[in-house]
Amino acid sequence: EASLTGESTPVSKTEDVITGKKELPDQKNMVFSGTSIASGRGIGIVIGTGDTTEIGKIAEMVSDTEEGETPIQKKLDQIGRMIGYIVLAICAGVFVFIMFFAQEFATQPILQRVIHSFIAAVALAVAAIPEGLPAVVTISLALGTQRMLKKNALVPKLNSIETLGSTDVICSDKTGTLTKGEMTVKQAYFNDEMYEIGGTGYNPEGTITKNGKAVENSDLSILFETGKLCNNARYIDATNYSGDPTEVALLVSATKSKIDFVGERVFEVPFSSERKMMSVIVKHGENLRIYAKGAPEILLEDCKELLLDGKVEKLNDANRKKILEVNLTMSRSALRNLAFAYRDITEKEFAEIKKSKGNFENELIFVGIQGMIDPPREEVKSLVASCKSSGIRVIMITGDHVETAKAIAHEIGIEGGALLGEDLEKLSQEEYENRVEDISIYARVSPSSKMKIVQALKKRGHIVAMTGDGVNDAPALKMADIGIAMGIKGTDVAKEASDLILLDDNFSTIVAAIEEGRGIFQNIRKFVNYLLSCNLGEVLIVLFAVVIFKDIPLTATMLLWINVVTDGLPAVALGMDPAEKDIMRYSPREFQKAIIDKRAWVQMLFFGALLALCVLFIYDANLREGIHEAQGAAFLSIVVLELINVMIIRKNFKMKLLTNKWVIIAVVGSLALQLLLMYIPFLAHIFEIKPIDVHDWIIITSSICSITVIALLFNFFSGKLMTPQPKS
Secondary structure: OHHHHOOOOOOOOOOOOOOOOOOHHHOOOOOOOOOOOOOOOOOOOOOOOHHHOHHHHHHHHHHHOOOOOOHHHHHHHHHHHHHHHHHHHHHHHHHHHHHHHOHHHOOOOHHHHHHHHHHHHHHHHHHHOOOOHHHHHHHHHHHHHHHHHOOOEEOOOOOHHHHHHOOOEEEEEHHHHHEOOOOEEEEEEEOOEEEEEOOOOOOOOOOEEEOOEEOOHHHHHHHHHHHHHOOOOEEOOOOOEEOOHHHHHHHHHHHHOOOOOOOEEEEEEOOOOOOOEEEEEEEEOOEEEEEEEEOHHHHHHOEEEEEEOOEEEEOOHHHHHHHHHHHHHHHHOOOEEEEEEEEEEOHHHHHHHHHHOOOOOOOEEEEEEEEEEOOEOOOHHHHHHHHHHOOOEEEEEEOOOHHHHHHHHHHHOOOOEEEEHHHHHHOOHHHHHHHHHHEEEEEOOOHHHHHHHHHHHHHOOOOEEEEEOOHHHHHHHHHOOEEEEEOOOOOHHHHHHOOEEEOOOOHHHHHHHHHHHHHHHHHHHHHHHHHHHHHHHHHHHHHHHHHHOOOOOOOHHHHHHHHHHHHOHHHHHHOOOOOOOOHHHEOHHHHOOOOOOHHHHHHHHHHHHHHHHHHHHHHHHHHHHOHHHHHHHHHHHHHHHHHHHHHHHHHHOOOOHHHOHHHHHHHHHHHHHHHHHHHOHHHHHHOOOOOOOHHHHHHHHHHHHHHHHHHHHHHHHOOOOOOOOEOO
């Protein structure tokens, strides 16, 4: 039922009547559309088809779930609207001022005055609107997808990249994401003593210890021998196996014990949900032996004797009570336990068994218990701690039993209460929202439960990332701010509904993607700051020039060229900056804020005003030499100052000069294009400008140096420009 529950372990079905409302994993008498039969046969009654099936309900939830705008879309839309309103207001004001109040144009014919006012307003709009912003954002996000792909994170939806950086809750599946997805025997109870089994996953390397000291593997050989022979898993090669994960774990533990016992299986009674046990008869030479495994409480009922200190003794009530207590203790440690027993039989007994096919699983000799677990990935504990220190909360959602989930959560450092899916469904949305901040472990949940979790977290203001792999996860993946599908074991439906696909199904890739997303958001902040501060300076130049000089120092063509040469390559290059070192130490709240905050607006206004004053000063100083010389000097100084602004902004974000070669290439390339335009007569004629002389270069250079120093000092004393503060 992995496609519906996400759990890969096969489940057994029964024809028994079940009363009460049960979650899907507990509906043991139901067979669901879209699942696969692993073994057995049966006859069923169809009670639902199409959209009334479980998979149909999921499909309906997916189609009914609407995807909202991502945070970056909302933020850019907000900035766009604000810029639009401001530009319209300023342009209208300039038009009205020139048309009705500027005395210098009062004597002009009405048509000429309208044209002059309209040209001034258009020039102002060209200067104010950052035309390159959508393209630069798209290019930056596209470059981010390339970097993420190198970290095994595939991003099918471009706008979702930035959202990763502001994620403050990760709802993660347990099996295969936080854990290895491989069962491992961790403890063995034998001879009334507890043994620890080293190693993880299907790796055959591991040491058997008792009280911290290695023991002779032969001491437990009968226990591991039973697990190996009463088993339908098989070796593919020295380190790879196929079969049920539980039985593979028993093969691996037998390999660790280095037993070499082999035999020929001559009879088998397979596992069934009714019997909850499996038995085989194995022939070794002239000897025949029954090997059995099953649920401890069930297998004990068929045992009459006990192997203790190498001797077979009668199994009394005290022994039974002790074994069941041990089983309970191991279960509370999230171990899945299997008990083992054996009995030697004669050829005559075997002949009767084959003839009658009756119950021969009686009067067995109890051997011991093996307890196994799907262990956490080695790196997960440190990653969960890293998320916690960054203010990112990790929530575990699993189809497994609650005790298993709690034990795994405790081991990897997830703190908080636990809640069963059936208990969650009993709560109203309002009741649950009051508890959602205290719950970090969800067990045996249904698709609707996952959606309820996402809805509650989003309503509380969280940016939620949800992982999933099954069809059942698709609605929640689509509803979450970031849906994360598993690339290896994920279904196509889950991948289609997701914003991010983990090519290695590893939790560490989620953390790496969040880190990359934060770096991308910082880069968006950089070039939005760069574009707006430069465009603001151009607006002030046009605005002040109309008032002071009664004319526009730059033509619309010049303003368009400035936007092309400064808003293009340098802004894209800023989007290629690497993420700041240790960026994960910051709180996600810093990446949920507006792209441009109040401090940034103040600093942009300051730089824009400096830019305007400097350019107008240079323009005024060259007017005596002629309007074309003055326009040429102002034209060049704007480009150079805006390119210098690239370096100022990177300095405020603590980026070293040589960490991004593309910034240097972009700045040098843009400056070279400007100089070619200035000094190639054909191009200069098109823009109606004249090259500037050495005297002008001295004025421009000294002005630029002064502005750079003043801007850096201002930013230093006004605080780090838009740099998020570490989480306390």
